[in-house]
Amino acid sequence: xxxxxxxxxxxxxxxxxxxxxxxxxxxxxxxxxxxxxxxxxxxxxxxxxxxxxxxxxxxxxxxxxxxxxxxxxxxxxxxxxxxxxxxxxxxxxxxxxxxxxxxxxxxxxxxxxxxxxxxxxxxxxxxxxxxxxxxxxxxxxxxxxxxxxxxxxxxxxxxxxxxxxxxxxxxxxxxxxxxxxxxxxxxxxxxxxxxxxxxxxxxxx
Amino acid sequence: xxxxxxxxxxxxxxxxxxxxxxxxxxxxxxxxxxxxxxxxxxxxxxxxxxxxxxxxxxxxxxxxxxxxxxxxxxxxxxxxxxxxxxxxxxxxxxxxxxxxxxxxxxxxxxxxxxxxxxxxxxxxxxxxxxxxxxxxxxxxxxxxxxxxxxxxxxxxxxxxxxxxxxxxxxxxxxxxxxxxxxxxxxxxxxxxxxxxxxxxxxxxx
DNA sequence: TAAATGTAGATTGTTAACAATATTCATTTA
DNA sequence: TAAATGAATATTGTTAACAATCTACATTTA
Numbered sequence: 001x002x003x004x005x006x007x008x009x010x011x012x013x014x015x016x017x018x019x020x021x022x023x024x025x026x027x028x029x030x031x032x033x034x035x036x037x038x039x040x041x042x043x044x045x046x047x048x049x050x051x052x053x054x055x056x057x058x059x060x061x062x063x064x065x066x067x068x069x070x071x072x073x074x075x076x077x078x079x080x081x082x083x084x085x086x087x088x089x090x091x092x093x094x095x096x097x098x099x100x101x102x103x104x105x106x107x108x109x110x111x112x113x114x115x116x117x118x119x120x121x122x123x124x125x126x127x128x129x130x131x132x133x134x135x136x137x138x139x140x141x142x143x144x145x146x147x148x149x150x151x152x153x154x155x156x157x158x159x160x161x162x163x164x165x166x167x168x169x170x171x172x173x174x175x176x177x178x179x180x181x182x183x184x185x186x187x188x189x190x191x192x193x194x195x196x197x198x199x200x201x202x203x204x205x
Numbered sequence: 206x207x208x209x210x211x212x213x214x215x216x217x218x219x220x221x222x223x224x225x226x227x228x229x230x231x232x233x234x235x236x237x238x239x240x241x242x243x244x245x246x247x248x249x250x251x252x253x254x255x256x257x258x259x260x261x262x263x264x265x266x267x268x269x270x271x272x273x274x275x276x277x278x279x280x281x282x283x284x285x286x287x288x289x290x291x292x293x294x295x296x297x298x299x300x301x302x303x304x305x306x307x308x309x310x311x312x313x314x315x316x317x318x319x320x321x322x323x324x325x326x327x328x329x330x331x332x333x334x335x336x337x338x339x340x341x342x343x344x345x346x347x348x349x350x351x352x353x354x355x356x357x358x359x360x361x362x363x364x365x366x367x368x369x370x371x372x373x374x375x376x377x378x379x380x381x382x383x384x385x386x387x388x389x390x391x392x393x394x395x396x397x398x399x400x401x402x403x404x405x406x407x408x409x410x
Numbered sequence: 411t412a413a414a415t416g417t418a419g420a421t422t423g424t425t426a427a428c429a430a431t432a433t434t435c436a437t438t439t440a
Numbered sequence: 441t442a443a444a445t446g447a448a449t450a451t452t453g454t455t456a457a458c459a460a461t462c463t464a465c466a467t468t469t470a
Contacts, residue, residue, distance in 0.1 A: 006431095008270055008453070034422070044455045046251075049422085053255065057262045059356055065213060066422055066461050075353035082298050082354065089290045148264055148284050148364055152291070155360035159353050211461095213423070239452070249425045250452090271431050271452055 009043050010050035016041075017051060021060055021071055022134055022161050023127040032061060032069045059158040074162030083160050087204050090153050091137065092197050097144035099193045109139060110185055114178065121174040129177055130164040136181060214248050215255035221246070222256060226265055226276055227370055228332060237266060237274045263363050279367055288365050292409045295358050296342065297402055302349035304398045314344060315390055319383065326379040334382055335370045341386060 017037075020026045032052060034045045041048070052069045055061045061069040075083075098106075113136045120128035134157060141153045168177055180203055187196035222242075225231045237257060239250045246253070257274045260266045266274040303311075318341045325333035339362060346358045362369075373382055385408055392401040 006270070010453090033420090035420090045422085046454055046456095050254075050258065053258060054262070057259070057360070059360065065211070067463090068422065076351075079351065079353045082294065082357075085294050086291060086357070089287070089294065093287050146284070148280060149287065151262060151264070151364050152287075152361050156357055159356060215423095238450090240450090251424055251426095254452090272433090273452065 008050075009041075009047035010054070013037070013041055013043070013047055013051035014054045017055060018058075018060060019131060021055075022164075023131045024165065025127070026071055028071050028073050028162070030071045032071065034068070058154045060161075072159075075159045077163075080160065080163055083156060083163070084204055086156055087137075087153075088201055090149060090156070091140060091200055091204065094141045094144035094146075094149060095193060095196055095200065097146060097149070099188070099196065102143075102188060106143060107185065107189065110136065113139065114181055114185070117181070118175070118178045121178045124174055126165055126168055126174070129168050129174060130161070133164055133168070133177065133181075134161065213255075214246075214252035215259070218242070218246055218248070218252055218256040219259045222260060223263075223265060223366075224332070226260075227335075227367065231276055233276050233278050235276050237276065239273065263366060265367065279371060280365075284365065285368055285372075288361065288368065289409055291361055292342075292358075293406055295354065295361075296345060296405055296409065299346045299349035299351075299354060300398060300401055300405065302351060302354070304393070304401065307348075307393060311348060312390065312394065315341060318344065319386055319390070322386070323380070323383045326383045329379055331370060331373055331379070334373050334379060335366075338369055338373070338382065338386075339366070 017026070017032075026032075034048050034052070037048045037051075038045045052061060052063065056063045056069065060072060062072045063069045113132050117129060117132035117136070120126075120132060137157070138150075138153075141150050144150075168174065171177055183199045184196060184203060187199050222231070222237075231237075239253050239257070242253045242256075243250050257266060257268065261268045261274065264280060265277060267277045268274045318337050322334060322337035322341070325331075325337060343355075343358070343362075346355050349355075373379065376382055388404045389401065389408060392404045
């Protein structure tokens with residue numbers, strides 16, 4: 001069974017809104033009105049509602065009955081110390097699921113993301129750096145082909161998206177963000193699973 | 206702000222369908238047609254679609270575009286090996302946040318839950334056993350008073366709710382589910398944080 | 411003045427009709 | 441016979457109208 005070539009409107013809108021929020025183009029706390037979004041995307045409120053529910057499950061927006069959705073506040077700093085072991089557990093688990101059936105297509109998808117990240121690093125475009133960082137790791141987890149794994153990862157990362165941006169701002173040279181992703185791909189290309197796991201543990205901190 | 210007294214149709218339908226599926230009244234692999242459910246619950250397809258999406262996110266039903274939903278085969282045990290370290294990380298972190306300001310009220314809330322669990326164990330009422338097991342640990346995490354922590358924990362448990370139930374079914378004597386919760390509370394009553402952490406690591410498996 | 415009440419408007423919740431896609435099954439074709 | 445074709449039907453995807461609820465703000469009341 002092919003992996004669904006045509007996607008529904010709701011799904012497409014989820015991705016666009018998620019990217020807008022992760023990139024900071026829609027601010028934390030901002031209210032998301034169904035009619036407004038429906039006009040922006042030129043669809044009816046049905047697919048918009050569907051998208052907002054999805055984002056709500058991912059923890060990216062908060063919803064109250066009869067009061068709509070707003071972009072949720074990113075978690076407090078202290079939670080970071082919790083997120084690191086959780087991400088390590090999940091992303092290491094992902095390696096085990098995907099490592100022995102990687103294709104050239106997988107590598108080129110990661111490399112396309114890293115190319116865009118590199119450009120963004122050179123331009124100090126922190127919004128895009130974060131977006132690509134999250135996209136890189138999302139693909140990593142997606143590649144494990146386990147809906148449970150992806151769902152859990154999404155809900156964790158959604159809550160700390162601000163930390164992605166803030167941690168990038170702490171770098172002296174943004175290009176280091178890009179460079180720190182290279183060993184991961186290189187370890188996978190070598191087919192060395194244990195090295196990849198080691199790089200990952202090192203990378204998530 | 207009060208915790209929402211009136212719930213939408215979608216939410217109510219989620220609960221009824223979830224119960225029906227867990228209780229086996231709707232079998233694994235069975236197809237869930239929107240019109241059929243709409244008639245059964247006397248609502249339109251809107252809330253039904255919403256409920257099916259929610260159940261899909263929880264991993265209880267599978268959906269394919271244009272082909273509707275069916276009750277998913279219960280996931281492979283292997284995800285259990287992921288959930289255990291995640292829960293250990295989160296619930297241990299919770300202890301650190303709550304352990305030095307516990308009150309008698311906290312203990313009596315846990316004990317009320319355990320009482321109901323005990324009764325359910327004796328009656329082999331597995332639905333209630335699971336409900337109380339989840340309630341016990343939810344209170345544990347809630348008590349840490351960190352909305353982010355609770356949100357992350359909830360999204361994991363929602364995703365693997367079914368595993369709670371299935372793990373209970375494996376017990377020879379259901380009462381052991383109850384008994385295994387007692388050392389946790391007893392360690393907390395002693396005020397021994399490290400013992401509580403040890404009991405927890407032992408308990409989540 | 412400050413709380414309570416009551417509108418008008420904005421916004422979400424629900425419904426039912428219409429459009430697009432998939433499934434079924436009889437028919438054709440090699 | 442077995443695969444390919446093509447309606448008819450079943451089912452999901454999307455839309456737009458209507459209903460219910462909330463919000464804001466002016467007005468009343470203590």
